[in-house]
Amino acid sequence: MPIIYHDISALQAALQSYRGHQNDSQVGLKRIALVPTMGNLHDGHLELVKIAKQQADIVVVSIFVNPTQFGAGEDFDSYPRTLDEDVEKLATVEADYVFAPSIDEMYPVLPPPTSVLAGAITAQLCGQSRAGHFDGVGIVVSKLFNIVQPDMAVFGQKDYQQLAIIKQLVRDLSYPIEIIGAPIVRAADGLALSSRNQYLNAAERQIAPVLHRELQYMVQKLKSDDQREQDFGSLLAETHQRITEAGFIIDYLEIKTDELEVVANNATASTVEHKNLIVLVAAWLGRARLLDNQLVTVNQSF
Numbered sequence: 001m002p003i004i005y006h007d008i009s010a011l012q013a014a015l016q017s018y019r020g021h022q023n024d025s026q027v028g029l030k031r032i033a034l035v036p037t038m039g040n041l042h043d044g045h046l047e048l049v050k051i052a053k054q055q056a057d058i059v060v061v062s063i064f065v066n067p068t069q070f071g072a073g074e075d076f077d078s079y080p081r082t083l084d085e086d087v088e089k090l091a092t093v094e095a096d097y098v099f100a101p102s103i104d105e106m107y108p109v110l111p112p113p114t115s116v117l118a119g120a121i122t123a124q125l126c127g128q129s130r131a132g133h134f135d136g137v138g139i140v141v142s143k144l145f146n147i148v149q150p151d152m153a154v155f156g157q158k159d160y161q162q163l164a165i166i167k168q169l170v171r172d173l174s175y176p177i178e179i180i181g182a183p184i185v186r187a188a189d190g191l192a193l194s195s196r197n198q199y200l201n202a203a204e205r206q207i208a209p210v211l212h213r214e215l216q217y218m219v220q221k222l223k224s225d226d227q228r229e230q231d232f233g234s235l236l237a238e239t240h241q242r243i244t245e246a247g248f249i250i251d252y253l254e255i256k257t258d259e260l261e262v263v264a265n266n267a268t269a270s271t272v273e274h275k276n277l278i279v280l281v282a283a284w285l286g287r288a289r290l291l292d293n294q295l296v297t298v299n300q301s302f
C-alpha cells in the first residue's frame, strides 16, 4: 500500500532520503515523479501513475480538491472525495506515496495573497468560461512542485489547456521538472474518463460518447481529400449543431493550433499554415461539464 502523508514536513522528510544528499554519495539518488490529482480516481489517473512508474523510481500522487480553482457556484462542495478507495486503487499500480493535505496545510491564508498568473493563454477555452480557474491551478501546482520537488510530473492531455499552462509555468519559473503529457484514457464507447462523469444519469451516459464521435468525425473530415476545401467555420457550425441536437449545451468547440494559437474560421485543411491542429470541446450534459479533444495533422501531401 502507498504511504499516506497529510503534512508537508512529513512527506518532505520521507522523500529526502531519495535525493542522494547523504554523505555526498549518489547511493540514495532516485528519480521522483509527481502525479497531481483531485482524487476520485479512475483508470485515467491510474494510467498516469503507470507512466510515472515507467519513468521514475518513486511515484507520489497528490490528492487535493483545490478550492482556489473552483469559481462561485461550481461544484467544490459536492466534488466526490473518496480517499480510502483512491488509496486502494493506487496500491494496484504500486504508487509509493499519497500526499493528501488539508486545506489549512496547503493554504495558511485563504485566498492566498500571492498569485501565479499564466497570462494570455488563459483568456480562451476553459479559462474564458471559468474565470480565475487557471490562477488557482497555477498556485496549487507551483506549491506541489515546491513541496515534492519531483524530477518529473505527469498530466493528462484531456485537460489540454491545463497541460499547456503547466509547460509554460515550468519554462517561465525555471522549475527543473520534466512535464509528461499522457494520452486520454477512454471508456469502451469512447467517452473520456473523468471524475465528473458520475454526475451523468443513465440516459445522459448513453448520450455522452457523442462528443468523442463528433470529434472523430471532424478529424476524419479534416484529413479527407474530398473535404479539404471546406472552411473550418462551416465544419465547426455543422458539428456544433449535431452536438447540440444530441442534448449538450456547448461551452466551446474550436479548432486551434496544437500550441493553442488562433486558426481563422475561413481557413481550410489545404490553406491552413500550421498543420498540427487540435479540435477541442467543452460541453454540458445535465450537471456534468465534459471535456474532450483530438489532435490532427492536416494537409501534409498538398
Ligand SMILES: Nc1ncnc2c1ncn2[C@@H]1O[C@H](COP(=O)(O)OP(=O)(O)OP(=O)(O)O)[C@@H](O)[C@H]1O
Pocket (backbone or CB within 6 Å): 036, 037, 038, 039, 044, 045, 048, 154, 155, 156, 157, 158, 159, 182, 183, 184, 185, 186, 192, 193, 194, 195, 196, 197
Ligand atoms: N481520461 C483521462 N485520461 C488521461 N488523463 C486524465 C483523464 N482524466 C483525468 N486525467 C488527468 O488526471 C489529472 C487529474 O485530473 P482530475 O483529478 O481533475 O481528474 P478528472 O477526471 O479530470 O476530474 P474532473 O472531472 O474534475 O475534470 C489531470 O492531469 C487530468 O488531465
Ligand SMILES: CC(C)(CO)[C@@H](O)C(=O)[O-]
Pocket (backbone or CB within 6 Å): 036, 037, 038, 064, 066, 069, 137, 140, 141, 159, 162
Ligand atoms: C492539476 C490539478 C490536480 C490541480 O489541482 C487539477 O487541476 C486536476 O486535477 O487536473
Ligand code: BAL
Pocket (backbone or CB within 6 Å): 038, 069, 159
Ligand atoms: N481536471 C480539471 C480540474 C478542474 O476541473 O477543476
